[in-house]
Amino acid sequence: MRAILVVNPKATTTTGRGRDVLVRALRSEVDLTVAYTRRRGHAVALAREAARQDVDLVVTLGGDGTVNEVVNGLMTAGPSNSAADDRPPAEELPALAAVPGGSTNVFARALGLPREWPEAASMILEALRVGRVRTIGLGLADDRYFTFCAGLGMDAAVIHRVERARHRGRVSTPSLYLRSIVSQFLIGAERRHPAIRLEQPGEITEGELATVIIQNTAPWTYVGDREVNPNPDASFDLGLDVLALRRLRVPSTTRMVTQSLSRRPDPRGRQILRLHDLEEFTLVAEQPQAFQLDGDYLGERNKVRFTSVAAALRVIC
Structure with missing residues (x-):
């Protein structure tokens, strides 16, 4: 399984050492590439490119803003980048795993993941091993998606x-x-x-x-x-x-x-x-x-x- 970890280096509740631990844990399960966001909106481009390269899984380490950008990148990976175009079915898009790294992490916690990132990462790794996946609906506000x-x-x-x-x-x-x-x-x-x-x-x-x-x-x-x-x-x-x-x-x-x-x-x-x-x-x-x-x-x-x-x-x- 090919995966990319999209890291917000300014995420509130993680450290460089913690990121290294997460990377090693993920690499024990998937073929992993790591990318760091450099500015607002960068995660959109990273996720969009991942979808176009047929990556199987996008993992986020950051808060709800990082998750939102990645979701919008995945959902607009078509040729025109427009949310108004025909959307591919969920099975044709990379799956998403959200490791909580922000101050509130509503999306990850609403999915039932623990509040602290080490416990949440452990639960995600277990889900990868057993093939546990869930398909969810999203909201669309004009041309931008939202999760919660x-x-x-x-x-x-x-x-x-x-x-x-x-x-x-x-x-x-x-x-x-x-x-x-x-x-x-x-x-x-x-x-x-x-x-x-x-x-x-x-x-x-x-x-x-x-x-x-x-x-x-x-x-x-x-x-x-x-x-x-x-x-x-x-x-x-x-x-x-x-x-x-x-x-x-x-x-x-x-x-x-x-x-x-x-x-x-x-x-x-x-x-x-x-x-x-x-x-x-x-x-x-x-x-x-x-x-x-x-x-x-x-x-x-x-x-x-x-x-x-x-x-x-x-x-x-």
Whole structure:
């Protein structure tokens, strides 16, 4: 089996020594090439080339951003590099194995992999030995794929705040996210002027939404070891799930967060809109809104079309 290990050298929770251990372990099972990312977007090119060279397996060592780039490289390895073209079946693409190396690692943990990379790598090696593989669905936002979540509005604005803090040298911690949430909640325009509507083919338009969370699986994210589950029924095996807040008021927003953190999450309320297992919908905003995919801030958008892509990718877990 031919494989490539795509390493983000800036990954939060691994060291050079740890990478060497992982490389030796993988080479005991596969014919391995190692590639290091040098800039944002580089993993897309590395994965795309791996698919074109008929590599059997792409392993990532990094966070959710690295995984997202690799997935987009694999899914757009056709001649035009376009997600809108006919996609090959999952069996014709390299499989993916995600070794957690970032600060949160939602995708890997949602697949059932341990939080720490040595234990996760051991589980992946076992799966390779016994041929354990799973085929999952993905989300598509316009022409970019995502694995576990997307957002338009407040959650994306919070991610933007956290990314700016990290660029200033801050460490990504739950307390940093909490402070960013409070700051955005207090000053964000989305609280005062809900400006997003959700349109579905053949359905009534839902308007005046303040922020929208989209999930391709559950949980949405983690706070340490605690799952955050706005849409607990979301699944890699189904369509996309949506939770939207009509107003960002302190009581209703606090209640939604508390419900999402509970052991039996089921967020409900007059200010909450929840939709399950959607194949297609579009978000349209009167003013540009912050936009994120898989925890990466991607700027502001007025309109995003979301599509569920079933049985899109094979993963080793």
